[in-house]
Amino acid sequence: MIKIPATMKAMAAKAFSLDAISLIEREVPRPARGEILVKVAAASLNYRDLAVMTGTYIPNLPLPFVPASDACGVVVELGEGVSQWRVGDRVTPLYTQGWHDGLPTPQQRATRTLGAPLEGVLQEYIAVPAEDAVRPPEGLSDIEAATLPIAALTAWSSLAEGGVKPGDTVLLQGTGGVSLFALQFAKAAGARVIVTSSSDEKLERVRKLGADVTINYRANPQWEIAAREATGGRGADIVVETGGATLPQSLAATAFGGFVAVVGFVAGYEAKIQLRQLIGPMIRVQGIAVGSRARFEAMNRAITANGIKPVIDTKFSLEEAQKAFKHMESGAHFGKVVIAI
Numbered sequence: 001m002i003k004i005p006a007t008m009k010a011m012a013a014k015a016f017s018l019d020a021i022s023l024i025e026r027e028v029p030r031p032a033r034g035e036i037l038v039k040v041a042a043a044s045l046n047y048r049d050l051a052v053m054t055g056t057y058i059p060n061l062p063l064p065f066v067p068a069s070d071a072c073g074v075v076v077e078l079g080e081g082v083s084q085w086r087v088g089d090r091v092t093p094l095y096t097q098g099w100h101d102g103l104p105t106p107q108q109r110a111t112r113t114l115g116a117p118l119e120g121v122l123q124e125y126i127a128v129p130a131e132d133a134v135r136p137p138e139g140l141s142d143i144e145a146a147t148l149p150i151a152a153l154t155a156w157s158s159l160a161e162g163g164v165k166p167g168d169t170v171l172l173q174g175t176g177g178v179s180l181f182a183l184q185f186a187k188a189a190g191a192r193v194i195v196t197s198s199s200d201e202k203l204e205r206v207r208k209l210g211a212d213v214t215i216n217y218r219a220n221p222q223w224e225i226a227a228r229e230a231t232g233g234r235g236a237d238i239v240v241e242t243g244g245a246t247l248p249q250s251l252a253a254t255a256f257g258g259f260v261a262v263v264g265f266v267a268g269y270e271a272k273i274q275l276r277q278l279i280g281p282m283i284r285v286q287g288i289a290v291g292s293r294a295r296f297e298a299m300n301r302a303i304t305a306n307g308i309k310p311v312i313d314t315k316f317s318l319e320e321a322q323k324a325f326k327h328m329e330s331g332a333h334f335g336k337v338v339i340a341i
């Protein structure tokens with residue numbers, strides 16, 4: 001029997017500002033029927049968490065709220081009727097609760113995501129439905145497994161929807177969480193990978209991770225031309241578009257019949273494209289919103305089979321959560337910013 005305290009520590013935002021996050025004491029939740037209570041061991045931050053903290057990403061979010069969605073922990077109590085987990089099992093909750101396979105429902109997307117509008121994981125315990133968590137890959141530590149729910153799964157879904165295969169060229173923007181997972185998955189699939197970054201030092205590091213071609217998008221604002229040249233003029237088969245506003249440039253770097261996974265907006269939410277950029281080369285452009293439980297499980301099998309290790313930038317404590325957010329906001333990170341709880 002694991003002793004569960006009555007109260008716990010949590011990090012909560014009392015206003016929409018990174019300066020408004022502070023430690024609070026609150027009651028430990030009890031697992032309802034069909035739920036598991038998870039003692040959170042580690043969490044990781046995503047760019048989305050910064051956007052949520054501005055108060056614009058999810059309007060009317062009630063304050064105070066506990067941010068962040070990605071965690072790994074251990075099951076400490078079973079709600080009534082739970083048979084698929086045992087106390088002591090390691091779990092990673094799904095970001096989109098209830099999305100098990102295929103497409104999510106609009107309601108799941110709008111109302112069932114952890115870290116807003118559902119409360120997040122920067123707390124010592126969290127109760128989630130038993131069916132909305134997966135077993136993390138065996139070889140990963142809690143810290144490593146906590147990086148998977150959004151960044152890794154988004155990278156995995158992008159390449160899966162793009163139908164990645166050996167010999168493809170995959171173009172990745174920047175060296176954030178999504179891009180570094182996409183780099184590792186693309187290499188495991190036998191693809192050639194082009195990575196852009198604002199930093200030569202980070203490009204040096206992605207070459208060590210297996211990137212075949214690197215381009216500094218600051219020093220070379222027309223990076224799409226350099227990317228196309230690096231493919232002998234053919235273009236990339238798959239682009240993971242984390243920039244957003246950079247979509248016209250990505251389209252210019254995409255091969256005939258290529259695929260652009262529109263994932264993020266670090267360069268801005270709006271892009272103006274010439275439709276002929278799509279029509280002539282018959283490029284498929286698809287929005288990606290993380291992924292389902294079935295995809296998560298498939299990805300975990302691939303992580304184990306290929307010995308993939310998430311790239312961890314810096315580890316902070318729960319008390320240092322504000323520092324962790326600010327570090328992420330600075331853009332200095334390479335890979336995932338994590339919080340040990």
Ligand SMILES: NC(=O)c1ccc[n+]([C@@H]2O[C@H](COP(=O)([O-])OP(=O)(O)OC[C@H]3O[C@@H](n4cnc5c(N)ncnc54)[C@H](OP(=O)(O)O)[C@@H]3O)[C@@H](O)[C@H]2O)c1
Pocket residue numbers: 046047048150151154173174175176177178179196197198199202217242243246262263264265266267288289290291328331333335
């Ligand atoms: N749709 C989804 O399911 C989903 C899931 C996860 C993330 N996202 C979104 O995808 C984006 C990336 O997320 P993340 O978690 O990987 O973020 P992250 O870890 O914070 O990485 C962001 C990286 O983007 C690069 N960057 C910044 N400005 C850029 C620009 N103008 N052009 C190209 N690259 C630029 C930087 O790389 P360098 O420092 O190397 O320049 C930075 O490190 C965010 O917009 C996030 O919200 C969406």
